[in-house]
Amino acid sequence: MASTTVAVLFGGRSSEHSISSATAGGVLGAIDRDRFRVIPVGITRDGVFVLEQDDPSRFALDAAKLPEVTDNGTRVLWPTSGGDRMLRVRREDGTVDELGEVDVVLPILHGVHGEDGTMQGFLDILELPYAGGGVLDSAMCMDKHFMKIALQAEGLAVAPWVTVRAARWAADPEGVRAEVEALGYPVFVKPARAGSSVGVSKAHDASELDAAMALALAEDDKVLVEVGIIGREIEVALLEGRDGGPARASLPGEIVLTTREFYDFEGKYLGGDGAEVVCPAALTEDETARIRETGRRAFEAVDGRGLARVDVFLTAAGDVVINELNTMPGFTPISMYPKCWIASGMTYAELITELIELGLARAA
Known part of the structure; x- marks a missing residue:
């Protein structure tokens, strides 16, 4: 019998929600069931914790339709710090069931509200052990x-770069353009706090910088412009x-x-x-x-x-x-x-x- 209970945490509020969900499909399909009992906890795009199906095929990576966590009406209730590690779920009808004591959380979350130290801090406060990065390295x-x-x-x-905040780009675009020109084209323009290449583009010359900045700033209000x-x-x-x-x-x-x-x-x-x-x-x-x-x-x-x-x-x-x-x-x-x-x-x-x-x- 599996002796260690693992809460697999995935989805989340970031633009990388679907990639996290696809990762969950891989993990749920490969995790050693003889050693680990799994509780799949999904986070919707709105930040709601739901009890998900333990079904790897539901989260298969499909280019035609990327997987996602949807609100199924359940609500996962986390334990309080200083108490037991019992995870509970409130069903749609209001009844509350115990899911078992969690030994460790496996957060397979990408992007903000998951990979940036916030979830790690949340789990630290709850005194729940978790795998992966901590607060400092994640942030x-x-x-x-x-x-x-x-x-x-x-x-x-590291690649030479300049950091451009939205306020600076709005107030002094010519100054930014001059700094980027000094770096030398081509440059990569990327959100400071995003992953999976979301919002990233390449500007071959000055004529492409504005569009690249707009794409990156749509994802984050701080942007890095790096030498290619x-x-x-x-x-x-x-x-x-x-x-x-x-x-x-x-x-x-x-x-x-x-x-x-x-x-x-x-x-x-x-x-x-x-x-x-x-x-x-x-x-x-x-x-x-x-x-x-x-x-x-x-x-x-x-x-x-x-x-x-x-x-x-x-x-x-x-x-x-x-x-x-x-x-x-x-x-x-x-x-x-x-x-x-x-x-x-x-x-x-x-x-x-x-x-x-x-x-x-x-x-x-």
Whole structure:
């Protein structure tokens, strides 16, 4: 019989709601049922906690109709801090049922109100153990501006950038244009606090900057404009070390672009042509070692907990330049993060188990 009860938490209020839901489909289908009893808790786009069906097929990744959590009338009632860990549900008819005591929460949430430290703080207040990143690393890596500052302080290379807030863009667009011109085109324009390439575009010259800013500002009121680094797009998966040991880095993978200019939302999740995930990447032993070490240093620079995916550029000169860290990276079965660990000798199910056990060990 399964001895550990896991609340799998997914959906959420961010623009990455559907990707989180698709991740839940993968996790629900692969989690070790002999070891873990699962309570699936969905969060609607309006932020309502509902008891979801334990049915992986309901959340399959389908480009024609992305999965989502809908309001089914139930309401999940979280335990109060200092008491038991009993999770309850209020049904549509008003009756309340006990779902069992939760041993650990597995939040597979992307974006704001989930990957930004807010959910982690909520669970800390409730004194519920959880897997994945903590408050600090989640909040820092969600905001690409502060993430870059932390990485630079550690002596790690990042793409040159300028941060533009909505008020500045409205009041001094010519000043912003001059700063971007000084960076040098082409540039990538991206929301500071979003993921899955939502709101990201490439401006090849000044004539495309305004449209790129409008797209990014529709997602966030703080935007990063980054130099377009020319190099191979390499990603490495990180796991927190066991028993206080150093972080573990997977074999790196590579995003190989053919007809697509960058690895956008369609290329990542909707089966769009022009981008391919290759893992392990075709690298020399020295390149592999340096990229893995860069990943470990980046993870430690942000006080990483649980997991992260570190995305870098490998330039023709051999430099490793960090693009960003993701504390809850894409975790669907086709995503780079699990693929990197699978290439390193770990199955998808074993990876889920490892994350849960890391969360339990931290709480202990």
